[in-house]
Amino acid sequence: MQLKTTIAALLCLFISTAALSQNTIRGKVVDAASRQPLEGVTVADAASAGAKAVTDQDGYFTLRSAGSITVSLIGYKQVTLPAVPNKENLIALQTDLINLRTVTLESKAASRFSTISKIDLDLKPVKNTQELLRTVPGLFIAQHAGGGKAEQIFLRGFDCDHGTDVQVSVDGMPVNMVSHAHGQGYADAHFIIPETINNIDFGAGPYYTSHGNLNTAGYVSFSTFRNISKSLIQVDGGRFNTLRTLAMIDLIKKNKDRQSAYIAGDFNYTDGPTISKQRFKRVNLFGKYNAALSLSTQLSFSASAFSSKWDASGQVPERAVKGGTIDRFGSIDPSEGGNTDRYNANLIFSTQLKNGGSWTNQVFYSRYVFNLYSNFTFFLADPVNGDEIYQAEKRNILGYSSMLSKKTFIGKAVLNSSDGIGLRYDATKDSRLATAVNRQFLSNIKLGDVKEMNLFAFTDQQLSIGNWLINAGLRIDYFTFRYFDKLQNPQLPSQRKATLSPKLNIQYSISKSVQVYVKGGKGFHSNDTRVVVENAGKEILPAAYGADLGVILKPADNLFLNIAAWYLHLDQEFVYVGDAGVIEPSGKSKRMGIDVLARCQFTRNLFATANFNFTKPRAIGEPKGADYIPLAPTFTSVGGIYYNKKKGFNGGISYRYLKNRPANKDNSITAKGYFLLDASINYTRPRYEVGVAVENIFNVKWNEAQFATESQLRNEVSPVNELHYTPGTPLFARVKFAISF
Numbered sequence: 001m002q003l004k005t006t007i008a009a010l011l012c013l014f015i016s017t018a019a020l021s022q023n024t025i026r027g028k029v030v031d032a033a034s035r036q037p038l039e040g041v042t043v044a045d046a047a048s049a050g051a052k053a054v055t056d057q058d059g060y061f062t063l064r065s066a067g068s069i070t071v072s073l074i075g076y077k078q079v080t081l082p083a084v085p086n087k088e089n090l091i092a093l094q095t096d097l098i099n100l101r102t103v104t105l106e107s108k109a110a111s112r113f114s115t116i117s118k119i120d121l122d123l124k125p126v127k128n129t130q131e132l133l134r135t136v137p138g139l140f141i142a143q144h145a146g147g148g149k150a151e152q153i154f155l156r157g158f159d160c161d162h163g164t165d166v167q168v169s170v171d172g173m174p175v176n177m178v179s180h181a182h183g184q185g186y187a188d189a190h191f192i193i194p195e196t197i198n199n200i201d202f203g204a205g206p207y208y209t210s211h212g213n214l215n216t217a218g219y220v221s222f223s224t225f226r227n228i229s230k231s232l233i234q235v236d237g238g239r240f241n242t243l244r245t246l247a248m249i250d251l252i253k254k255n256k257d258r259q260s261a262y263i264a265g266d267f268n269y270t271d272g273p274t275i276s277k278q279r280f281k282r283v284n285l286f287g288k289y290n291a292a293l294s295l296s297t298q299l300s301f302s303a304s305a306f307s308s309k310w311d312a313s314g315q316v317p318e319r320a321v322k323g324g325t326i327d328r329f330g331s332i333d334p335s336e337g338g339n340t341d342r343y344n345a346n347l348i349f350s351t352q353l354k355n356g357g358s359w360t361n362q363v364f365y366s367r368y369v370f371n372l373y374s375n376f377t378f379f380l381a382d383p384v385n386g387d388e389i390y391q392a393e394k395r396n397i398l399g400y401s402s403m404l405s406k407k408t409f410i411g412k413a414v415l416n417s418s419d420g421i422g423l424r425y426d427a428t429k430d431s432r433l434a435t436a437v438n439r440q441f442l443s444n445i446k447l448g449d450v451k452e453m454n455l456f457a458f459t460d461q462q463l464s465i466g467n468w469l470i471n472a473g474l475r476i477d478y479f480t481f482r483y484f485d486k487l488q489n490p491q492l493p494s495q496r497k498a499t500l501s502p503k504l505n506i507q508y509s510i511s512k513s514v515q516v517y518v519k520g521g522k523g524f525h526s527n528d529t530r531v532v533v534e535n536a537g538k539e540i541l542p543a544a545y546g547a548d549l550g551v552i553l554k555p556a557d558n559l560f561l562n563i564a565a566w567y568l569h570l571d572q573e574f575v576y577v578g579d580a581g582v583i584e585p586s587g588k589s590k591r592m593g594i595d596v597l598a599r600c601q602f603t604r605n606l607f608a609t610a611n612f613n614f615t616k617p618r619a620i621g622e623p624k625g626a627d628y629i630p631l632a633p634t635f636t637s638v639g640g641i642y643y644n645k646k647k648g649f650n651g652g653i654s655y656r657y658l659k660n661r662p663a664n665k666d667n668s669i670t671a672k673g674y675f676l677l678d679a680s681i682n683y684t685r686p687r688y689e690v691g692v693a694v695e696n697i698f699n700v701k702w703n704e705a706q707f708a709t710e711s712q713l714r715n716e717v718s719p720v721n722e723l724h725y726t727p728g729t730p731l732f733a734r735v736k737f738a739i740s741f
Helices: 001-013 112-123 129-134 320-322 529-534
Strands: 024-030 042-045 052-054 059-062 070-074 079-082 088-093 140-142 154-157 167-171 198-206 220-222 232-238 242-251 259-270 278-291 297-312 336-352 358-374 388-410 411-436 440-465 468-485 494-510 514-524 543-556 559-570 573-577 581-588 589-601 608-618 633-643 647-660 674-684 688-696 704-709 719-726 732-740
Touching: 024 042, 042 059, 052 059, 129 140, 140 704, 242 732, 320 719, 358 688, 440 529, 468 529, 494 529
Parallel strands: 024 088, 167 220
Antiparallel strands: 024 059, 042 052, 042 070, 070 079, 140 154, 198 220, 232 242, 232 732, 242 259, 259 278, 278 297, 297 336, 336 358, 358 388, 388 411, 411 440, 440 468, 468 494, 494 514, 514 543, 543 559, 559 589, 573 581, 589 608, 608 633, 633 647, 647 674, 674 688, 688 732, 704 719
């Protein structure tokens, strides 16, 4: 009989026909104070160890139960209460201290990666998007343009540039910009206000059906709070003339289950540690409104505005510092810098269906303005005026998506189905690469308009039966690429291409303390539109094929481990080098590695975290010794010890380690690694908080962004190929004061 049930369930992986039974429990779980819907809550039949459900992003769940249910989420007090079948059950959870002992490994439990991310976010509050990204295990970043440019991202042996191989989104709205003036997938996330972030979902590898273009090394998905429980005003100040102010105001304090609204804004200024002041200014505004149009229908609308302006000292060549030409924090060309603006509108309409499913529709719009001045080679190309370049664009992004999700009970098995469609359209005006002197325009190298559209559809089926969790998905993406070159005629024809991305993930829970899983899938990232049309559509959607084999362990109640061995193969691609306006082909590559994630809770308030990421990245088809992938990390580690307490003193000390790695293909130039320690301490009360944070406690001299670059200084007779870098921030201390009401 069990065999027949299993076969029937597998046959129904893509076909859902069974009706919900009369003892089906439906409900919604929210935070008791803010009324924020809670995602990832485990809801279980109190009388049956096998009947469990997990709340979705709107806090809803559907469960077969004959009576009482137990509701639990890490960071909240567990409750057991009676539930009424065929009626909306609203459950409010009270916050509590994090307790790893409550985490169990079960086939129907929420994603462990997402849970751990929530733990990290609670243990180590952040002040900017850089630190938000650093909460993702294995992800490193580097800033090399005065704080205003999108960070360089490293993940799973990839130098993702500014986002080519990692997909970033906020509330389902894409952050990455395809066919960008500076680099493919440019992920400028500086419009995010960190305190508005409720959760960070992420995944490594190309295994996730709902994530398409640019999800090769992984994805990072931020979610903002729908509601806030109280208003907040905060002021931070520190070294290098650094100032930050923040305000979050709750606009509707009553009946939050029916409607809520808040606004947030922050202002940042710093001169930075460089001799030439950065004069970095950034202003962010964000607002969100939520309304329950009925018991089953929710509307959410958010809007944001962002403006940033800065000066930059640029990358410095090692020889200039060693020879005493400039200081480590000096500059060859202090006229670098730029400004960016982004405006977003995001509307989400979701409905809970009578059969226990949900239907979510989303529409978004972004307006982006980008201007950047850089000089990487100094006087190599133009010994008179210098090699300063100017990159700019104006962009509109439109998007729509619709997803239908439902749950079907098949005997003792549960089938969760998600089917979605959508589109994204990017249109740029005057995407430009030009020469300049002291930010004065000289001549265009490239100038044109990009029109790129991505249509997609996917189906994702997740079967839970006994100790097994089987997830299968298929995604299709269709692209159109058009480039209107304003410097040459005739115009090149537009190109079209489609790609299929299958996924399969299997998880087996041996016990509540041991779980094993295997993941496999195909992903891709699109090439720049200018590459696509100039190469007549060849190799325009390079594929990534990946596999993970992992185990999740709880060897003790207070210890959590996740160990994964993985492999990723990337097909050949053509790369558009935005800094030079040329196309460079690159060959196939492979990466293999081991990721280790550990979390330990020593006492009720004392925690330790550590991530270790070992990677061997290599180019395929290159001679041994000349097959290194420049700047690809080979070993990284992040961790810390934290004392977490809701009232009174709290804080922690954390570290970041990045090993030396090749800066060029034959490893003749080395990008230097570093080990940094940071610390913070806060005194928290219900109505106020004061704190001190110190970065780079031991004032280590470290290089943040690093490149092997051929350059020529003004008085040199020939170019030199060597390491160029931006110096990492020295000892930096800041204080903060916050009041809530």
